Amino acid sequence: MSHHDDFERFRYYVLPFNQSGKLSIPLVVGTPxxxxxxxxxxxxxxxxxLLANVGWTALTNGTGLSSLNVLFKIWRGPALTGLLVYSAIDSSERGFDNNKLTTLAHVDKNFPFSEHYTYTLTAELVDAGSAATVIGPITFTATEIGLGEG
Structure with missing residues (x-):
C-alpha cells in the first residue's frame, strides 16, 4: 500500500519589496x-x-557583548496568548556575522478543530544590553498538507 499527501492550501507573507534594508524593526529584550x-x-x-526567512542585523559595537542571541517563535494564534508551536535561537558574533538571514522550518499538527488558524512569527532579544534590528527580507509561508492514503 502506498501513501500520498495532498497539498491543499498555501498562504504567504512577504514584504512589498522583499530585500535587505527595506525596513527597520528594532527588537526588545524579553518581549516578542x-x-x-x-x-x-x-x-x-x-x-x-511552516517556513520563514528573516533578515536581521546585530548591533554589537559599544555593547561589550561578543555575541548576540535572537529568539524566534512561531505561535498558533496571537503572540503570548496563542499556542507556542516552535522556537529557536540564532546568534551573531561581533565583527564576524552581524548581518544574518535566519531560516526556520516547522510542521504543525494536532489541530483540535477543522478551521482557520493564524500563525504569528515573532523575534526578541535574549541578552540584556543587546541590540538587533529586523531589516528584511521576510518570507513566511504556510502549506496545509492533507495526509491520506492512495
Whole structure:
C-alpha cells in the first residue's frame, strides 16, 4: 500500500519589496515583536508546513557583548496568548556575522478543530544590553498538507 499527501492550501507573507534594508524593526529584550502573520485553514488530521526567512542585523559595537542571541517563535494564534508551536535561537558574533538571514522550518499538527488558524512569527532579544534590528527580507509561508492514503 502506498501513501500520498495532498497539498491543499498555501498562504504567504512577504514584504512589498522583499530585500535587505527595506525596513527597520528594532527588537526588545524579553518581549516578542511580531514580524509577520499568516492565516490558513487546516483540518484535524492534516499538518501545516511552516517556513520563514528573516533578515536581521546585530548591533554589537559599544555593547561589550561578543555575541548576540535572537529568539524566534512561531505561535498558533496571537503572540503570548496563542499556542507556542516552535522556537529557536540564532546568534551573531561581533565583527564576524552581524548581518544574518535566519531560516526556520516547522510542521504543525494536532489541530483540535477543522478551521482557520493564524500563525504569528515573532523575534526578541535574549541578552540584556543587546541590540538587533529586523531589516528584511521576510518570507513566511504556510502549506496545509492533507495526509491520506492512495
Amino acid at each position: 515583536t511580531t514580524i509577520a502573520q499568516i492565516r490558513i485553514h487546516s483540518d484535524c488530521n492534516d499538518v501545516v508546513s
